Amino acid sequence: MRDGAENAGRPDTAAPAIELKGISKAFGPVQANKDISIRVMPGTIHGIIGENGAGKSTLMSILYGFYKADAGEIFIQGRKTEIPDSQAAIAAGIGMVFQHFKLVENFTVLENVVLGAEEGALLKPSLAKARKLLSELAAEYELNVDPDEMIEELSVGHQQRVEILKALYRQADILILDEPTGVLTPAEADHLFRILNGLKDQGKTIILITHKLREIMEITDTVSVMRRGEMTATVKTKETSPEELAELMVGRKVLLRVDKKPAEPYARVLEVENLRIVDEDGVERVKGVDLHVRGGEILGIAGVAGNGQSELLHVLGGYGRAAGTVRVNGEDIDLTGSRSDGQSRRARGIAHVPEDRHREGLILDFFAWENMVFGYHNAPEYQKSSWFMDNAAIRRITQEKMQRFDVRPPNPALAAKNFSGGNQQKIVLAREIERDPDLLLVGQPTRGVDIGAIEFIHQQIIALRDRGKAILLVSVELDEILSMSDRIAVMFDGRIMGERLPAETDERELGMLMAGITDTGRAPVHRPPSGLVTGNGTQA
Numbered sequence: 146m147r148d149g150a151e152n153a154g155r156p157d158t159a160a161p162a163i164e165l166k167g168i169s170k171a172f173g174p175v176q177a178n179k180d181i182s183i184r185v186m187p188g189t190i191h192g193i194i195g196e197n198g199a200g201k202s203t204l205m206s207i208l209y210g211f212y213k214a215d216a217g218e219i220f221i222q223g224r225k226t227e228i229p230d231s232q233a234a235i236a237a238g239i240g241m242v243f244q245h246f247k248l249v250e251n252f253t254v255l256e257n258v259v260l261g262a263e264e265g266a267l268l269k270p271s272l273a274k275a276r277k278l279l280s281e282l283a284a285e286y287e288l289n290v291d292p293d294e295m296i297e298e299l300s301v302g303h304q305q306r307v308e309i310l311k312a313l314y315r316q317a318d319i320l321i322l323d324e325p326t327g328v329l330t331p332a333e334a335d336h337l338f339r340i341l342n343g344l345k346d347q348g349k350t351i352i353l354i355t356h357k358l359r360e361i362m363e364i365t366d367t368v369s370v371m372r373r374g375e376m377t378a379t380v381k382t383k384e385t386s387p388e389e390l391a392e393l394m395v396g397r398k399v400l401l402r403v404d405k406k407p408a409e410p411y412a413r414v415l416e417v418e419n420l421r422i423v424d425e426d427g428v429e430r431v432k433g434v435d436l437h438v439r440g441g442e443i444l445g446i447a448g449v450a451g452n453g454q455s456e457l458l459h460v461l462g463g464y465g466r467a468a469g470t471v472r473v474n475g476e477d478i479d480l481t482g483s484r485s486d487g488q489s490r491r492a493r494g495i496a497h498v499p500e501d502r503h504r505e506g507l508i509l510d511f512f513a514w515e516n517m518v519f520g521y522h523n524a525p526e527y528q529k530s531s532w533f534m535d536n537a538a539i540r541r542i543t544q545e546k547m548q549r550f551d552v553r554p555p556n557p558a559l560a561a562k563n564f565s566g567g568n569q570q571k572i573v574l575a576r577e578i579e580r581d582p583d584l585l586l587v588g589q590p591t592r593g594v595d596i597g598a599i600e601f602i603h604q605q606i607i608a609l610r611d612r613g614k615a616i617l618l619v620s621v622e623l624d625e626i627l628s629m630s631d632r633i634a635v636m637f638d639g640r641i642m643g644e645r646l647p648a649e650t651d652e653r654e655l656g657m658l659m660a661g662i663t664d665t666g667r668a669p670v671h672r673p674p675s676g677l678v679t680g681n682g683t684q685a
């Protein structure tokens with residue numbers, strides 16, 4: 146193992162902020178961490194990368210006291226430290242920002258930051274003192290949030306700032322962030338990186354888990370690579386390249402760009418006319434969208450999260466109601482009646498990979514094989530007779546699909562919640578793509594997915610296109626939109642701002658459209674009209 150964790154300007158003799166020695170952890174037959182040793186120097190940003198299921202989250206969970214290691218030792222600032230629970234981690238100066246935030250939605254920012262801090266016996270100030278401390282921290286690290294705002298009112302990026310503030314309030318010197326940019330817009334991600342650099346300048350130590358090599362190259366000092374439970378390399382970021390890291394991670398060369406031939410589109414499979422969607426609060430989210438997707442092409446929808454793309458995908462996938470016209474293969478789709486549900490859409494040849502795999506893609510407590518039949522219960526290969534499902538066949542077919550999509554471990558009898566995030570995503574993709582649908586609706590297909598799997602998923606989507614199927618791709622990743630799409634539509638404030646061909650546009654132009662700026666000026670933001678059918682079917 147190459148070890149290059151020294152920080153420029155700091156003596157090599159300084160004790161590592163964190164040192165793990167020989168950490169191992171098994172879950173039944175799965176050896177999630179095998180004899181892992183790593184040193185992270187103070188005042189550095191240390192990246193951890195690795196394929197889905199490589200064991201990154203497990204290692205961080207051990208460091209944060211969520212799991213107990215089967216073997217190994219932890220040293221914090223040179224001192225051997227036992228971390229039996231997260232209170233002990235906090236007391237040792239470790240803070241963690243999870244992928245799925247742990248905030249109380251109907252509490253204010255201030256309440257969330259203070260909540261539980263007293264248990265750590267660190268601080269027990271009055272609320273007024275806490276407010277003062279919070280605003281000092283916020284000002285020092287560019288973490289502006291209103292202390293009295295409710296969490297549920299905040300954007301995802303701001304909620305993440307609250308998580309960071311919570312850790313700093315508990316006097317964390319070491320901050321672990323698990324895929325922090327997966328849910329952020331590009332501007333929010335830039336802001337987060339400024340914050341992290343500021344923390345580093347103050348001498349804090351940061352561990353960043355991410356699948357995005359661009360982020361690793363941009364912000365880390367050192368990077369460790371995990372592979373199948375082992376730590377296989379630690380390198381200085383300036384001495385490596387994305388290609389080398391990809392190879393270290395996956396064990397083979399990875400194509401970091403999408404390889405595809407020009408599209409050969411034919412008849413329109415999906416036609417959308419004047420689609421309007423009003424949400425449960427009466428806010429119009431989609432404001433008269435017209436679009437079409439032909440067989441044999443990928444239409445990419447670009448946009449900053451929250452501009453109506455999610456609602457559009459949602460309604461097309463059979464969740465919620467809308468006004469307007471949607472035709473698939475020339476036949477109208479019911480947008481208001483009782484047949485507006487996911488299962489009837491699937492019967493019409495529409496497959497749907499939802500953006501949020503936890504809420505809509507999977508039932509986490511159910512086995513992988515049970516998840517594989519959702520929406521497809523009536524498929525003949527799953528039926529034993531008209532009364533009974535053939536569970537043995539479902540398990541066998543699930544295992545085959547898991548192997549084709551390289552789900553690790555390919556065990557149909559494991560509950561969905563026990564797969565790593567990227568492997569959960571692959572289960573949803575395997576279920577939907579393997580049906581060979583006429584129309585694939587796919588939201589954020591590679592969120593949380595490692596680069597080897599991204600290459601595979603992109604190839605599967607393109608193969609579907611090349612079999613003449615229509616694909617509507619929604620992604621907040623501009624790279625993905627530019628490299629996958631045959632046409633790009635940009636959504637802003639519930640409308641399509643413009644359409645471009647990927648070869649004739651770039652990130653800058655798309656970015657302007659995503660901000661609502663066209664050649665003719667800034668788009669007006671309209672108020673919702675009344676009398677529309679809402680997302681839950683009531684009148685707005």
Ligand SMILES: Nc1ncnc2c1ncn2[C@@H]1O[C@H](COP(=O)(O)OP(=O)(O)OP(=O)(O)O)[C@@H](O)[C@H]1O
Pocket residue numbers: 172175176177195196197198199200201202203204553554563564565566567568593595
């Ligand atoms: N509670 C659990 N029970 C059983 N197996 C588990 C549990 N938690 C993790 N695993 C398994 O341990 C292995 C490592 O998972 P981990 O979540 O640490 O991977 P990861 O590198 O963080 O992956 P990703 O990039 O997909 O988030 C995987 O095979 C996973 O299925």
